[in-house]
Amino acid sequence: MNKIKQIIKQNKLLIKKIYSTVLLIMICLCVLLSIYWYIKPRSVEAGENHPYSEKLMKSDKILIYDQQELRLDITSTVNEIVNIGVYGSRQGPATKNSIIKMSLRDDQNNELFAMEYKYSDIDSLSVLALFPKGLDELNGKSLNLNISTSNIDETNPLIIYKADNKNDGKYYLNDTEQEDYLAYIVTGNNPSYFYVWYPVMLLSVVLVFCSINDWSVINGKKKKI
Amino acid sequence: MEKRRKFNLKKIIVPIIIILVSILTELFLSNYKIITLETSQKGNHIVDSRNIKIEEKVVDDEKIYDIKIDNIDSYAKKIVIKYSAKENGTFSLTYKYYDEYDNLNSMDDIQTMLKDLDEITINLNQKVSSITINSVDIENIHITDVVYSNDYSFSIYRCLFVLVTLILCYAIFMYKNQAIEQLHKVTFLIIILVGLLFIVAAPRIANQTFDEQIHLNKAYTNSYLSTAVYSEAFYYVTEPPGITLPKSQESNEKLNEFLNSNEMKSATYEDKSKLVQYNEIPYLIMSIGIRIGNTFGLPFTIVLCIGKLMNLVSYAFLASFAVKRAVSGKKIVFVLALLPATIYAATHFSLDAIVCGGILLSIVTFIQLYKEKDKKLTVKDIAVFSFPLIIACLAKAIYAPVMLLLLFLPKEKFKDTKQSRLFKMSICFMFIMMMGSFLLPMISGGIAADARGGNTSVSGQLALIFKHPIGFIQMFLNNIYITIYNFLFTYRMYNDFAYIASPNQIYTMLYLIILLYVSFVSGKELSIIKLKERIVIFLGVIVITCMIYGSMYLSFTEVGDTVIKGVQARYFIPLLLPLILVLTPRNAIIEYNENKQMTIINYLLLGILLCGLYGSIIKVFCL
Numbered sequence: 030m031n032k033i034k035q036i037i038k039q040n041k042l043l044i045k046k047i048y049s050t051v052l053l054i055m056i057c058l059c060v061l062l063s064i065y066w067y068i069k070p071r072s073v074e075a076g077e078n079h080p081y082s083e084k085l086m087k088s089d090k091i092l093i094y095d096q097q098e099l100r101l102d103i104t105s106t107v108n109e110i111v112n113i114g115v116y117g118s119r120q121g122p123a124t125k126n127s128i129i130k131m132s133l134r135d136d137q138n139n140e141l142f143a144m145e146y147k148y149s150d151i152d153s154l155s156v157l158a159l160f161p162k163g164l165d166e167l168n169g170k171s172l173n174l175n176i177s178t179s180n181i182d183e184t185n186p187l188i189i190y191k192a193d194n195k196n197d198g199k200y201y202l203n204d205t206e207q208e209d210y211l212a213y214i215v216t217g218n219n220p221s222y223f224y225v226w227y228p229v230m231l232l233s234v235v236l237v238f239c240s241i242n243d244w245s246v247i248n249g250k251k252k253k254i
Numbered sequence: 255m256e257k258r259r260k261f262n263l264k265k266i267i268v269p270i271i272i273i274l275v276s277i278l279t280e281l282f283l284s285n286y287k288i289i290t291l292e293t294s295q296k297g298n299h300i301v302d303s304r305n306i307k308i309e310e311k312v313v314d315d316e317k318i319y320d321i322k323i324d325n326i327d328s329y330a331k332k333i334v335i336k337y338s339a340k341e342n343g344t345f346s347l348t349y350k351y352y353d354e355y356d357n358l359n360s361m362d363d364i365q366t367m368l369k370d371l372d373e374i375t376i377n378l379n380q381k382v383s384s385i386t387i388n389s390v391d392i393e394n395i396h397i398t399d400v401v402y403s404n405d406y407s408f409s410i411y412r413c414l415f416v417l418v419t420l421i422l423c424y425a426i427f428m429y430k431n432q433a434i435e436q437l438h439k440v441t442f443l444i445i446i447l448v449g450l451l452f453i454v455a456a457p458r459i460a461n462q463t464f465d466e467q468i469h470l471n472k473a474y475t476n477s478y479l480s481t482a483v484y485s486e487a488f489y490y491v492t493e494p495p496g497i498t499l500p501k502s503q504e505s506n507e508k509l510n511e512f513l514n515s516n517e518m519k520s521a522t523y524e525d526k527s528k529l530v531q532y533n534e535i536p537y538l539i540m541s542i543g544i545r546i547g548n549t550f551g552l553p554f555t556i557v558l559c560i561g562k563l564m565n566l567v568s569y570a571f572l573a574s575f576a577v578k579r580a581v582s583g584k585k586i587v588f589v590l591a592l593l594p595a596t597i598y599a600a601t602h603f604s605l606d607a608i609v610c611g612g613i614l615l616s617i618v619t620f621i622q623l624y625k626e627k628d629k630k631l632t633v634k635d636i637a638v639f640s641f642p643l644i645i646a647c648l649a650k651a652i653y654a655p656v657m658l659l660l661l662f663l664p665k666e667k668f669k670d671t672k673q674s675r676l677f678k679m680s681i682c683f684m685f686i687m688m689m690g691s692f693l694l695p696m697i698s699g700g701i702a703a704d705a706r707g708g709n710t711s712v713s714g715q716l717a718l719i720f721k722h723p724i725g726f727i728q729m730f731l732n733n734i735y736i737t738i739y740n741f742l743f744t745y746r747m748y749n750d751f752a753y754i755a756s757p758n759q760i761y762t763m764l765y766l767i768i769l770l771y772v773s774f775v776s777g778k779e780l781s782i783i784k785l786k787e788r789i790v791i792f793l794g795v796i797v798i799t800c801m802i803y804g805s806m807y808l809s810f811t812e813v814g815d816t817v818i819k820g821v822q823a824r825y826f827i828p829l830l831l832p833l834i835l836v837l838t839p840r841n842a843i844i845e846y847n848e849n850k851q852m853t854i855i856n857y858l859l860l861g862i863l864l865c866g867l868y869g870s871i872i873k874v875f876c877l
Contacts, residue, residue: 048633071529226691227532233684237640240676241631241668 045246052239059232063225070225072218075107079192079212085116086154088193088212091202092186099176099189100201107217109165113174114158115213116190123148126180129187131159136171148181154190156214168219272420280413284877285406287379288331295328301400308392321387323400330382330402332375332502339369340394344498345387351380358383366498367395370512375504377877378402409503411455411876418447419864426856433852438578440856441591445570445600448863452601453562455871456754457506458513458555461496462602463752464822469603473540473561475526477548482526487518487554499754503876514553532691536605536649539568562601565608569600572611572642576618579638581625582779585772585852586834587618592859594757594765594866595750596827602752605649606824612646613653613828620659621835623667625782631667631677640684646828651692652801653828655794657685662787692805714813733818734803746823747830749866755874757866765862768855769830773838775851781840792836795829802826 037044079085093099101115113133127148133141142161151157157176178187192210200211288296301323309320344366353359367374382402390397425443429436456462460470470492475482490513500506512518530538543564547557573591580587591614600607619639623631639660647654660681668674719726741747745762783791802825803818810820 224529226687230532230684230687230691233680233687234640234644236680237636237677237684238633240680241633241636241673243669 042246045243049242049244049247052235052242055235056232056239059228059235062228063232066224066228067222070220070222072109073221073223074216075219076111076214076216077106077196078214078216079116079196081116081154084193085190085212089191089209090188091191091207091211092183093176093178093189094181094183094186095178096183096203097186098203100204101174101176101198101211101213102200103172103174103198103213103215105167105170105172105215105217106219107215108168108219110161110167110215110217112156112158112160112217113172113213113215114156115174115176115211116154117151117157118154118188118190119148119151119185120188121185123151123185124180125149128179129157129181130175130177130179131157132175133159133161133164134173134175136173138173141172148178148187151187157189158214167217174213268424272417272424275420276413276417279416280409283412284409287329288404288406291329291404296404298334298401298403298405299328301326301402306397306400318389319392321390321397323385323387326382326384326402328381328402329404330378330380331405331407332377332403332504333382333385334373334375334399334401334403334504335367335387335397336373336399336401337367337395337397338372339367339396341391342369342497343367343391343395345390347376347385347387349378349380349385350383351378352383363501364498365501368497368500368509371505371508373505373508374500375403375502377502409872409877411451411503411872414454415451415864415868415872418451419860422447422860423857426853426860430853431849433849433856434584437584437588437852438574441577441588442570442574444592444860444863445573445597446566448860448867449566449570449597449601450563451867452598452871453559453566455867455876456601457499457875458491458510458558459496459499460491460558460603461494462499462754463599463604464606464824466603466752467492467494467496469537469540469605470558470561472534473537473603474544476530476534476537477541477544477561478526480526480528482524483521484524485519485521485554487513490518491558499875501874506875510555513555518554532648536608536645539608540565540603562603565603566600569596569607569611572608572615575638576611576615579615579622580618581622582782583618583621583776583835584779585855586769586776586831587614589765589769589772589855589859590614590831592863593748593827593830594761594863595746595748595824597863598751598866599824606827609646609649609653610827612642613656614831616640616643616646616656617659617831617835620662621780621783623660623663627664627666629667630669631663644688647688648691650825651688652798652805652825654685654688654692655797655801656828656832657681657688658794659791662790710810711813712808715808715811718813729816730800730803730807730818733816734799737818737821738799741821741823741826744823747826749862750823751866751870755870757862757869761862761866764858768858769834772855773834777838777840780835780838783835788836791832795832795836798829799826 091099099115110133114131117129129146129148129151130143131146132143135141141164142159144159146157159174176187176189181187190212192212194210196210196213198211198213200207305323305325307322307324309322311318311320344364347363347365348360349363350358350360361380363376365374365376385400387397422444426433426440429440433440460466474484474488474492500509540561543560543562544557547560552560577584577588577591591611593610596607596610599610616639619635623629623635623639640657643653643656647657658681661678663674663677665671665674668677743766745756745759748765749757749762751757803821806820807818811818
C-alpha cells in the first residue's frame with residue numbers, strides 16, 4: 030500500500046495530466062453523443078393497450094367465420110409498430126384446415142404485412158396479433174387491420190372481444206360500420222429526444238470537476254532538482 | 255507475553271461463549287414449556303375426526319361454513335392443518351385457551367391456506383380447549399388432517415437473534431472508551447448485523463414495504479442486459495396484491511421450498527433495452543446482487559436475499575462513511591443513520607435507504623467542507639458530495655436542491671475568484687439538469703400520472719392550476735398545514751415497517767428522545783453554520799417539502815380533488831438532518847464524558863432496533 034502511495038506521489042504530475050486528459054475526452058464524448066442522439070433520436074416504447082382483465086372476458090363479443098370479415102381502422106400513435114392485434118378465442122375444437130388470415134393495410138389499401146394463424150393455436154383468450162418488421166414512419170397514419178377466416182363455419186366461430194369503454198378505433202363487419210368498440214393492442218416505438226439528457230447530465234457532472242481542475246498541468250513539466 | 259496469551263485466549267473463548275449462550279437460550283425459550291408437560295402430551299397428536307365438525311351458517315343470504323375442532327383440552331405448541339385447496343383462502347382462526355389462572359379466553363388470528371402448499375403451521379403456545387376455523391370456502395378447501403404438535407423445536411432465527419444481540423452488546427462494550435472515535439465502526443456493525451437478521455428472517459414475498467413489487471421488478475429486469483428471464487417464482491412473489499404472509503417458521507420454509515422447486519423455474523423471456531433508464535440506475539445496486547445469484551444458479555429465495563443484501567451493504571457504507579466524515583454533529587448523524595424505518599427499507603427492495611444514506615453523506619460532507627474553510631476544495635471532496643447525491647436524485651429528483659448547498663462554500667476554498675465563480679456556475683447547471691429530469695417530462699406529458707391514485711392526469715392538474723391559481727395556492731398550503739405534523743411527529747417517520755406490524759409506539763418515543771438529546775448536546779458543534787445560512791437551508795427544506803406535495807398533487811391526486819394524496823412520511827426522512835442543523839440551539843447544554851454518554855446511546859438504539867425486529871419479524875414469522 031505504501032509502495033503504491035509512493036509511486037502515486039512520484040508520478041503526481043503524470044496522474045494529473047492523465048486525469049485532465051480524461052476530463053477533456055469525457056467532455057468531447059458527452060457533446061458528441063448528445064449531438065448524435067439529437068440527430069438520430071433513440072426510440073421509446075409506446076402504444077395503446079386495452080388491458081387484459083377478468084372484465085374483458087365477460088365483455089360483449091363478435092363472431093368471425095368464413096362469411097363474416099372484420100376490419101379495424103385506427104390511426105397509428107407509434108412510429109414503428111412492433112405488434113398490432115385484437116383479443117380472440119375459440120369456441121370449440123378446431124378442424125385441421127381451419128386458419129385465420131390477418132393483414133395490415135394502409136389507407137390506400139396497400140398490404141403492409143400479412144400472416145396466418147392455425148385456428149388450433151388459439152387458446153381460451155389469446156392476443157391475435159401481427160408482428161410486422163421494418164414498418165416505420167407510421168405515426169399519425171391510418172391503418173386497417175383485416176381479419177378473415179378459412180374453413181371456419183358459424184357453428185364454431187372465432188370470438189373477438191369488444192372493449193368496455195370508448196377508444197379511437199372504428200371497426201367494420203363485412204364493410205358495415207359498427208357503433209361500439211373493439212379491444213385492441215398496438216405496441217411499438219416512438220423517437221425520443223429525452224435520451225439527450227443522459228450525456229448532458231454527465232457533462233454537467235464533468236464540468237463541476239473541470240471547474241476546480243488545474244489545467245496548467247497539461248503543459249507542465251517535471252521540475253528538475 | 256502473558257498479556258498476549260490472555261488476549262488470544264479471550265479471542266477464542268468469547269465467541270465460543272456467545273455461540274453457546276445463543277444456542278442454550280434458544281433451546282430454553284423454545285422448549286421450556288414442553289419439558290414441564292406430561293409424557294402423554296408430548297409429541298404429535300392427530301385430532302380425532304369425530305371432534306371435527308362443520309357448522310353451516312347463513313350470512314347475508316349466503317351459506318358459509320365454520321370448521322370447529324372440539325375437545326382438545328391440551329397444551330398445543332403448534333397446530334398443523336393439512337389441506338388441499340383450489341384457491342388461496344384467507345380465514346380467521348378463533349381458539350379458546352386456558353390462561354395462566356385457568357380461565358377460558360379466546361383469541362383471533364388471520365391466516366391463509368395457499369393453494370400451492372398442502373399444510374399450514376400455526377403457533378399457539380397455549381393450553382387449548384377448542385379451535386374454530388371461520389368462514390371456510392369448503393368448495394375450494396378440503397381439510398384432510400389436523401395435528402397439534404408438542405415436539406421439541408429449535409428456531410435458528412431466534413438463535414441468530416440472540417447471537418447478534420450478544421455480539422453487538424459485546425462490541426459496544428469493547429469500544430466504550432473510544433465510543434466517539436469508533437462510532438462509524440459501530441454504525442456499520444449494527445446496520446449489517448441487524449439488517450442481515452431482517453433479511454434472513456422476513457418471508458420471501460415482495461409485499462412488505464412500499465411498492466416493493468415494483469422495485470423488485472425493476473431491479474430484477476435490470477439484472478439482465480437485452481433479454482430478461484422471468485421465472486414463475488418471480489411472478490409469484492411480485493404479483494400484486496401479494497399473498498398474506500405465512501406466520502410460522504415451518505410455513506415459511508414450505509413456501510421457500512415451493513418457490514425454489516423445479517415447477518417454479520419455468521420461465522418466460524422478454525426483450526429489453528440495454529440502456530438503463532436514468533431513474534432506474536440506483537436499482538443496479540440490487541440488480542448486481544440478483545445477477546450474481548443467478549449466475550451461480552442459486553435458489554430463487556437466496557437470489558432475492560443477495561439482492562436485498564446489496565441494498566443493505568450500500569446503505570451501511572453510505573451511513574457509516576457519513577458518521578466517519580462528520581466533523582460536527584457526529585452523534586446526530588449516528589442516530590439518524592440508525593433510524594429503524596431506513597434500516598427496514600435497506601433490507602427490502604426499496605430505494606429509500608440509498609436516498610436517505612446518499613443525502614446524509616452529502617450534507618455531512620458539506621458541513622465538513624464548510625467548517626474546514628482554509629483547506630482547498632479537492633476532487634475527492636466533490637466526488638464524495640456529489641455522487642451519493644446524484645444517485646439519490648436519480649431515484650427522487652425532488653432532493654436536487656441539496657446540491658445548491660455547495661454555493662455556500664466560501665471563496666477561501668478556491669484558488670481564485672474565477673475558479674469559485676466557474677464552480678458555482680457548474681453547480682447551478684448540474685442542478686438545472688437534475689431538476690429538468692423531473693420537471694420537463696412531467697410538464698411536457700412525457701411522464702404519465704400514477705394510475706394507483708385513480709383518475710389522475712398531470713396535464714389535467716396543470717390546466718386546473720392555471721385556471722384557479724389562487725384557489726390552488728390556498729388548497730396547497732392548507733394540505734401542508736393539516737398533514738405535515740402527521741408525518742414529522744409520528745411513528746411513520748421513524749419506526750414504520752410498512753405492510754407488516756410496526757413496533758410499539760414506545761420505541762418511536764424513545765428514538766425521538768435520543769434524537770432530541772443528541773441534537774441539544776451537539777448544538778455547540780453546529781455553531782459554525784451562521785444565521786444567514788440557516789435561514790437559506792430552512793427555505794430549502796420548505797422548497798423540498800412543497801416539491802414533495804407538488805409532485806404528489808400532479809401525479810397521484812385525482813383531477814379536482816382538494817386533498818393531496820400519496821404523500822408519505824418517508825419522503826421527509828432526508829430532511830431531518832437539515833432541519834436539525836437549522837433548529838438546534840447553539841449552546842453547550844450538557845458537558846460530561848462523551849464516550850460514556852455515547853455508549854448508553856449505543857445500547858438504547860440497539861435496544862430499539864432489536865425490540866422492533868423481534869416483535870415485528872422474529873416473533874411473527876420465525877417461531
